[in-house]
Amino acid sequence: MHVVVCVKQIPDPAEPGKLEGDLTLDRSGKLILDESDSYGVEMALQLVDKAGGGEVTLVSMAPNNENSGLRTALAMGAAKAILISDPLLSGAGALDTAKVLAAAIKSAEPDLVLTATESSDGYTGTVPEQIAALLGLPSITFAKEVHIDGQSVNVRRQTEDGYDEVTCSLPAVVSVTAGVVEPRYPSFKGIMAAKSKPVEEQTVVGLGLDPARVGVAGAGQEIVAVEDAPVREAGEIIVDDGEAFTNIVSFLDGLKLI
Amino acid sequence: MHVEFTETQEALRHLVRDFAEGEIAPHAAAWDRDHHFPTEVVRAMGDLGLFGIPFPEQYGGGGGDLTTLCIAIEELARVDHSMAITLEAGVGLGANPIYRFGSEAQKQQWLPDLCAGATLGGFGLTEPEAGSDAGGTRTTAALDGERAEWVLNGEKAFITNSGTDLTAFVTVTARTGPGEISSIIVPSGTPGFEVQPAYRKMGWHASDTHGLSFVDARVPEGNLLGVRGRGFAQFLQILDEGRIAIAALAVGCIQACLDHCLQYAQDRHAFGQPIGANQGVAFPVADLAVMAETARLVTYQAAWLHDTGRPVKQAAAIAKLHTTESAVTATRIATQIFGGSGFIDETPVARFYRDAKILEIGEGTSEIQRLVISRELGLPVR
Numbered sequence: 001m002h003v004v005v006c007v008k009q010i011p012d013p014a015e016p017g018k019l020e021g022d023l024t025l026d027r028s029g030k031l032i033l034d035e036s037d038s039y040g041v042e043m044a045l046q047l048v049d050k051a052g053g054g055e056v057t058l059v060s061m062a063p064n065n066e067n068s069g070l071r072t073a074l075a076m077g078a079a080k081a082i083l084i085s086d087p088l089l090s091g092a093g094a095l096d097t098a099k100v101l102a103a104a105i106k107s108a109e110p111d112l113v114l115t116a117t118e119s120s121d122g123y124t125g126t127v128p129e130q131i132a133a134l135l136g137l138p139s140i141t142f143a144k145e146v147h148i149d150g151q152s153v154n155v156r157r158q159t160e161d162g163y164d165e166v167t168c169s170l171p172a173v174v175s176v177t178a179g180v181v182e183p184r185y186p187s188f189k190g191i192m193a194a195k196s197k198p199v200e201e202q203t204v205v206g207l208g209l210d211p212a213r214v215g216v217a218g219a220g221q222e223i224v225a226v227e228d229a230p231v232r233e234a235g236e237i238i239v240d241d242g243e244a245f246t247n248i249v250s251f252l253d254g255l256k257l258i
Numbered sequence: 259m260h261v262e263f264t265e266t267q268e269a270l271r272h273l274v275r276d277f278a279e280g281e282i283a284p285h286a287a288a289w290d291r292d293h294h295f296p297t298e299v300v301r302a303m304g305d306l307g308l309f310g311i312p313f314p315e316q317y318g319g320g321g322g323d324l325t326t327l328c329i330a331i332e333e334l335a336r337v338d339h340s341m342a343i344t345l346e347a348g349v350g351l352g353a354n355p356i357y358r359f360g361s362e363a364q365k366q367q368w369l370p371d372l373c374a375g376a377t378l379g380g381f382g383l384t385e386p387e388a389g390s391d392a393g394g395t396r397t398t399a400a401l402d403g404e405r406a407e408w409v410l411n412g413e414k415a416f417i418t419n420s421g422t423d424l425t426a427f428v429t430v431t432a433r434t435g436p437g438e439i440s441s442i443i444v445p446s447g448t449p450g451f452e453v454q455p456a457y458r459k460m461g462w463h464a465s466d467t468h469g470l471s472f473v474d475a476r477v478p479e480g481n482l483l484g485v486r487g488r489g490f491a492q493f494l495q496i497l498d499e500g501r502i503a504i505a506a507l508a509v510g511c512i513q514a515c516l517d518h519c520l521q522y523a524q525d526r527h528a529f530g531q532p533i534g535a536n537q538g539v540a541f542p543v544a545d546l547a548v549m550a551e552t553a554r555l556v557t558y559q560a561a562w563l564h565d566t567g568r569p570v571k572q573a574a575a576i577a578k579l580h581t582t583e584s585a586v587t588a589t590r591i592a593t594q595i596f597g598g599s600g601f602i603d604e605t606p607v608a609r610f611y612r613d614a615k616i617l618e619i620g621e622g623t624s625e626i627q628r629l630v631i632s633r634e635l636g637l638p639v640r
Contacts, residue, residue: 032272068265068268068269071265071269072269072272075269075273185273185276185277185305185306186269186273186306187305187306187307188270188273188306188307188308188310188311188320188322188326189307189310189315189320190307191266191269191270191273192266192320192321192322194269195265195266
């Protein structure tokens with residue numbers, strides 16, 4: 001069983017974030033493993049354990065050959081990593097990222113691809129489905145539980161009012177929600193072992209992609225402005241004088257909710 | 259000169275900080291209140307590999323060094339002194355004597371479980387009448403040649419990790435002849451070896467500390483650790499490492515005082531402004547930052563000297579003396595900044611205040627450190 005997990009290395013959320021001149025996030029400092037990806041790593045390790053063999057490969061895209069977040073996931077037990085680091089990718093949007101990750105995943109030939117539902121810095125939440133589309137693989141989102149059954153994967157996926165059970169053939173791309181498993185702490189031995197685990201460094205050209213179609217050059221989007229989120233406005237307080245329900249009904253009606 | 263930790267050391271710091279904040283911090287106050295030694299959490303620290311950090315992989319260790327161990331101790335101490343000292347004593351007093359002086363068979367027998375944190379060992383040196391004055395040791399071990407056994411009689415005092423569910427043995431210093439002190443491994447459960455009820459301590463409530471008594475306790479002759487008659491000399495050899503590790507614990511304590519006070523000085527308002535706007539609060543917080551920085555520098559300088567095989571006796575004594583006296587001062591400052599809340603046991607600083615004092619006493623008092631330093635300076639002090 002060979003599982004690829006897409007992991008993102010992000011600026012430490014505990015530190016105040018900064019924007020570059022082009023309004024993208026400043027990623028020049030030390031990056032850490034996005035916590036939301038630690039669930040995918042844990043689930044992959046558990047699936048490989050249950051399968052009785054195989055390995056977990058990480059795929060990540062980051063500037064400056066940054067790999068300290070990858071080392072964390074390698075210390076947890078992943079076997080190896082593919083890191084795509086290329087100045088051409090500065091300013092890459094979600095679709096560019098998906099193209100790059102998809103090319104790297106293809107080269108790894110996995111049985112299953114796990115991702116988080118979204119990253120904790122960009123929050124576009126679109127990359128997993130884009131990867132699946134680019135690779136022509138089935139995609140299951142918001143997985144709470146993942147079971148492998150021979151050549152298919154069975155998933156309980158979170159919905160607003162419960163869960164769906166979905167089965168599809170392998171290979172497939174499955175995005176897992178945070179909190180589905182308890183990510184293990186790495187051990188000191190794991191940290192020491194991670195130092196010598198292979199991290200294959202790749203470039204846009206090395207993956208056979210056209211530099212004109214990824215990164216700023218190929219971006220189909222541009223960040224034109226960044227503003228603070230609006231302060232939440234005070235709600236309307238309805239005092240019940242015996243007829244409050246009519247106010248509530250008309251309020252909900254105004255929102256076209258009823 | 260440039261002080262920089264390796265990527266591995268930074269990764270370990272990150273790991274231990276996550277673990278301490280996730281698994282220890284939420285419970286530290288309750289363990290303190292209930293004098294509870296959290297066996298499962300100590301086992302989890304073992305699973306992280308913390309007890310094996312400085313030992314070779316062939317014995318189940320992590321192949322790290324003293325600097326790396328100090329980082330783990332510092333990060334635990336930021337949250338809870340009791341778990342930090344449990345690690346420090348487990349490695350420095352439990353496993354290290356076996357590693358440094360044990361026969362190959364003894365290492366194979368004890369180290370893998372010690373490194374895994376599956377078992378703990380204690381070191382019984384101090385007695386009711388003898389601490390730094392080892393010449394006052396009264397515990398005896400007589401060799402019964404016929405049965406090839408040591409027969410131990412006597413008492414030990416203040417022995418860390420000696421009575422936990424994980425404790426596998428205590429290494430005991432005892433008189434084995436006139437003017438002769440030797441170290442002998444006494445397994446837990448040996449008939450005649452009694453662990454006394456836990457002390458009622460001022461601090462370190464979740465750490466396990468007992469008096470021990472030996473009445474005709476018999477162990478195999480092969481349980482002699484190292485060379486007969488070298489028991490105290492062996493102990494002196496591992497003291498420097500222990501002192502640096504205690505300094506790391508003090509660094510964590512000072513850092514915790516700084517972190518808590520910096521937050522509180524901004525959150526707590528009085529007279530219409532954060533109390534940190536007053537120099538009377540801001541300057542002591544600045545002093546805490548100075549203490550944290552200087553304590554960290556002397557500690558990791560000493561650890562580096564040790565790890566690179568350089569003489570470390572004086573640096574270890576200086577680090578231990580400076581950091582532990584700073585830690586006691588830092589907890590006093592922190593308690594004062596917290597005011598009435600600092601006197602309430604539920605705030606961490608009240609616990610740190612009680613916990614810090616022993617740092618100036620254990621593994622050689624401040625006075626002993628000054629004695630070591632003055633002798634290293636060449637003074638003929640007795």
